[in-house]
Amino acid sequence: MPDDDLTRRIIDVIANTQHMAPERITLDSTFQELNIDSLDGINILFALENEFNVNIPDDAAQNIRTVREMVDGVTRLVEGGAGSSAPAHAG
């Protein structure tokens, strides 16, 4: 089960990056439904890396198609000690 706080933060990152309301985004949303293309995708990965101070490998990122897959992947990285879960910058 994904951590609720982590999920909310990830959804906020996606919402901020895409300039969309976070209410539009659920765990089951696909990127296609949210109109997130490959270029948007790398921008979200960049924002997530900064938010959670993790490195998301290209291979791991390549097959992510839904918000749930993204939450699962980031959770694994954060809990796996690949980086600190603290935000990279305040605010």
Add this chain to the structure above:
Amino acid sequence: MSNRRVVVTGIGVVSPIGQTAAEFFDALTAGRSGIGPLQSMAPGLLRFPNGAEVRGFDALQHFDEKETGLLDRFAQFGVVSARQAIQDAGIEWTPELRERTAIVTGSCVGGQSTEDEGFEVLYRRNASRVNPFTIPRIMANAGASRISLEYGITGPTWTVSTACSSSTHALGQAFWMVRNGSAEMAVTGGSEAIFSLGFLKAWEAMRVVSPDTCRPFSKDRRGLILGEGGAALVLETLDAARARGAKIHAEVVGFGMSSDAFHITQPSAEGAARAMRAAICDARIQPEQIGYINAHGTGTTANDATETAAIRTTFGEHADRLTVSSTKSMHGHALGAAGAIEALACILALEKGILPPTANYTEADPSCDLDVIPNEARRAEVEYAMSNSFAFGGLNAVVALRAWRSAR
């Protein structure tokens, strides 16, 4: 339309797999890759450890110290390859010819390393001033201007910057200028030298660079491998070349371009197909006459499948009879220089009757179901070939070439 025919009478190249045309073609036919661990970067700075660098290039063998101060590595590649091409063409310069010769080059990012060094001095070392030669070194036309100065060439001279299509656009413009009589001769090509940390980090963020090697059209491809280098061609009319008894490498017969108007980074099969059709139309030939395509073939999942679809759209059933290879598997993706390097690969393939392979190929991909000449060069007397370049930004350029032996 003009009846002037345009031929290639001089060639030159500085690449990760050879610093002369002969070395370059030997490596291509042997399937020898220039991809390896990046020597210009400290290990661990980047997600991707490999690139296709021009190793052993000693600027001081080509320029004195004062000259190197004014020339970024990218411009050096451009000038050295142009010198080779001009020497190969055996041109005897006259004031009239200098005035009627054009120089058209391509470069995506110009003096990237110089720019990076300047920023490092300012932001990291807190300096308050940068090298006063920074501007003449970084300008994308630095190579073209130096070639003009060196040979006293005073005709139309400029540089095209259209990302990965830059030097194919340059070659096409030079070809059209000679064909339509705006110039009697042209020195064209392109150069790039991109191995600076700032620029490589930007590529890392794009997530399209392979963590190992470049495997175009192969099912297990994992992205492109960045490269550097330069290539140059001398173009002139067939009549002029014959009149002076010049050796002819190949004929340039057509050029086509298009814009996808689709997406800033995703490729479009329709846009690519329109550029190929435009080149074939410009050459006044039929698609069935094309025997070999030097593909854009970057080794990314998206490009290679889209390019395959574009080739199928353009050629129909003939797509199963023509041969396609991506020499980026050996010399890497030299961005703005890629088109010139690959046009040269085409010209040499036509001239020597040997088609270069797609190296590092391991496994067929149903979405890239063309004859991609896996791993082994192939002997074949092809009459017409094409070189494809498709840039980020959706800008496509394709040049069509004809073997000289069959053009006589």
